[in-house]
Amino acid sequence: MYKYIIRRILVFIPMLFALTVMVFALAQAAPGDPFTGRMLDPTVNPEVYQQQREALGLNDPYPVQYMNWMKNILQGDFGNSIYYNGRSVLELISQRFANTLYLGLFSLTITLVVSIPIGIYSAKKPYSILDYATTGFGFLGLAIPNFFFGLIAIYIFAIHFGWFPSQGTVSSNDVTGFAELIDRLHHLVLPGITLGLAGTATYMRYMRSEVLDVLGSDYIRTAKAKGMSSNNVLYKHTLRNALIPIITLMGIEFGVLVSGAVITEQVFNFPGLGTLFLQSITNRDYPVIMSINLLFGVFILVGNLLADIFYCVVDPRIRYD
Amino acid sequence: MTNPAVLSVEDLKTYFYLENSNIAKAVDRVNFSIHPGETVALVGESGSGKSITSLSIMQLIDKPGKIVNGSIQLEGRELVQLSNRKMTKIRGKEVGMIFQEPMTALNPVYTIGNQIIEVLRKHKKISKKDARKQAIELLKTVGFPRAEATMKEYPHQLSGGMRQRVMIAIAISCEPKLLIADEPTTALDVTIQAQILDLINEMKKKFNMAVLLITHDLGVVAEYADRVLVMYGGQIVEQGTKRQLFKSAKHPYTNGLLESLPSLDQSSDRLGTIKGTVPAADNFPEGCRFSTRCPHVMEKCIKTNPDILSDDSGHGVRCFLYEEEEK
Numbered sequence A: 001m002y003k004y005i006i007r008r009i010l011v012f013i014p015m016l017f018a019l020t021v022m023v024f025a026l027a028q029a030a031p032g033d034p035f036t037g038r039m040l041d042p043t044v045n046p047e048v049y050q051q052q053r054e055a056l057g058l059n060d061p062y063p064v065q066y067m068n069w070m071k072n073i074l075q076g077d078f079g080n081s082i083y084y085n086g087r088s089v090l091e092l093i094s095q096r097f098a099n100t101l102y103l104g105l106f107s108l109t110i111t112l113v114v115s116i117p118i119g120i121y122s123a124k125k126p127y128s129i130l131d132y133a134t135t136g137f138g139f140l141g142l143a144i145p146n147f148f149f150g151l152i153a154i155y156i157f158a159i160h161f162g163w164f165p166s167q168g169t170v171s172s173n174d175v176t177g178f179a180e181l182i183d184r185l186h187h188l189v190l191p192g193i194t195l196g197l198a199g200t201a202t203y204m205r206y207m208r209s210e211v212l213d214v215l216g217s218d219y220i221r222t223a224k225a226k227g228m229s230s231n232n233v234l235y236k237h238t239l240r241n242a243l244i245p246i247i248t249l250m251g252i253e254f255g256v257l258v259s260g261a262v263i264t265e266q267v268f269n270f271p272g273l274g275t276l277f278l279q280s281i282t283n284r285d286y287p288v289i290m291s292i293n294l295l296f297g298v299f300i301l302v303g304n305l306l307a308d309i310f311y312c313v314v315d316p317r318i319r320y321d
Numbered sequence B: 001m002t003n004p005a006v007l008s009v010e011d012l013k014t015y016f017y018l019e020n021s022n023i024a025k026a027v028d029r030v031n032f033s034i035h036p037g038e039t040v041a042l043v044g045e046s047g048s049g050k051s052i053t054s055l056s057i058m059q060l061i062d063k064p065g066k067i068v069n070g071s072i073q074l075e076g077r078e079l080v081q082l083s084n085r086k087m088t089k090i091r092g093k094e095v096g097m098i099f100q101e102p103m104t105a106l107n108p109v110y111t112i113g114n115q116i117i118e119v120l121r122k123h124k125k126i127s128k129k130d131a132r133k134q135a136i137e138l139l140k141t142v143g144f145p146r147a148e149a150t151m152k153e154y155p156h157q158l159s160g161g162m163r164q165r166v167m168i169a170i171a172i173s174c175e176p177k178l179l180i181a182d183e184p185t186t187a188l189d190v191t192i193q194a195q196i197l198d199l200i201n202e203m204k205k206k207f208n209m210a211v212l213l214i215t216h217d218l219g220v221v222a223e224y225a226d227r228v229l230v231m232y233g234g235q236i237v238e239q240g241t242k243r244q245l246f247k248s249a250k251h252p253y254t255n256g257l258l259e260s261l262p263s264l265d266q267s268s269d270r271l272g273t274i275k276g277t278v279p280a281a282d283n284f285p286e287g288c289r290f291s292t293r294c295p296h297v298m299e300k301c302i303k304t305n306p307d308i309l310s311d312d313s314g315h316g317v318r319c320f321l322y323e324e325e326e327k
């Protein structure tokens, strides 16, 4: 097993390298620089802009720029925001990153808690009313765009009923301790559900078909022929096998959740990476864009790595090759 | 056969209600019984209803299939209509079963030990430690010299023959009265087949089990069976002792099967074959099910399905050719 995991981590390193090259190349390929659109001020001598560019290293050859960038990143220096008057990117990102991470984890938890039991239940009673209902919900969940669902959720649950807040992460900075935790969770409910909607629908369908598939397999017939109870057959023999592909999906989903929160965060005015990302694009704040891009990429890679490791833990066939 | 039967199946009908509203009569009015220490072979081409017969005994017929009629008694206890809860106390304990595909019959994510201990603990209500000890003993009995190590292994680490040995260990773990082996060697190498069948035979003697051996290989029948049931189109078309079947087979289908067997003492240079294919279970002919392929087909065979009639020695045949003889 360790061999497999080590091998998998070794593959992770070149992928990470490729990611940094891509993030860098994309930023270079994008037209304009932080000064584009601001050179209109006729009182400023264009020479000054050139000096600024020179000072920022923007005139160096690309490989040199890349090496400098990487060197800094490896030392934990993600550069300074150009737009936010030179504040450090790390400082700018870290709180928002935490917010996005909580949102992602919260959403994933809701997704799993809802979708897996429903998936199992529909597989246990295929073609029952509940099965049809969840199938219908599943298609709806996949078909409705996130932002639209978010707006409807705000309208119904925040404005009409007033059950949940519609924006932000906390009501005020005064609450602390346990009350703060509850307050934060309260704020996560609507964006969390919105973000997890498509995932919930997907997992539900996936779980259903996996469980049905496994229930029809030979080893399940063996378990029944051994006299195992229906619960044992379902929860011991079926579930673990049915979860194997779900775990893979989950790793990928986790990366997607974090990076895919851009639109949801926008709808709920949620101070996460996604909103910062959009702002930075409008402002052509390249150091911030590159860092967020890198972070999203790393998340997807780490999600995949985790999925592979979990996969190897639950499936002995992978563990012992 | 004065001692009571371990298993007696009477007038069993297991039908599948297909989506196109056809009914597949996979098992149709089947009667037979098995006595302690006896190996009864159930032979027939693929699709003739052998597996469905065995799964009916286990009460493991899933939708769209259903046992629509008949009685299955295990030592006098009726199994048809028994609740699933009660059946779980019989499956694996009173009746053990081995399947055709050892490669997929074991759960890939649990160790061999786990899968044997589980069945022991379920039926014997013993501690984990005792179950472990017994599991190791069982593995040794079925031919694993390094049983302790095997306990920790996963199915994919074993060969097909070894996995089938594990299946045998599981099936006999609670010393069942009846062992059902559904084509236990069909998926295995020829060299391993005899080892597995010998092991089953050895276990049968050790525990004085009754064995229902399902096969389509008459060579296996000749070697291991005491009595034979020949199945065609969901029905038993001939039954008798092994001797009766090999020396004086009556049914044209049995004769066809025998002719397709390569034999040493006959110098025929061509194997006989039965022309045509088995009709689908939802599309049997109205009369005798074999009438579409029978070389001796008569007019009445097409209209009516003959009953199975037995002579005094218990040799039974479902064929109009022998109708007069019996009367």
Ligand SMILES: Nc1ncnc2c1ncn2[C@@H]1O[C@H](COP(=O)(O)OP(=O)(O)O)[C@@H](O)[C@H]1O
Residues within 6 Å of the ligand: B016, B018, B024, B025, B026, B044, B045, B046, B047, B048, B049, B050, B051, B052, B053, B063, B064, B065, B280, B281, B282
């Ligand atoms: N799940 C099913 N759905 C519909 N028909 C089935 C099903 N399982 C078996 N049958 C029918 O039962 C017949 C007998 O099958 P089976 O007992 O598996 O044959 P075999 O003698 O090869 O073991 C098949 O030809 C098929 O028509």
Ligand SMILES: [Mg+2]
Residues within 6 Å of the ligand: B050, B051, B052, B182, B183
């Ligand atoms: Mg079969």
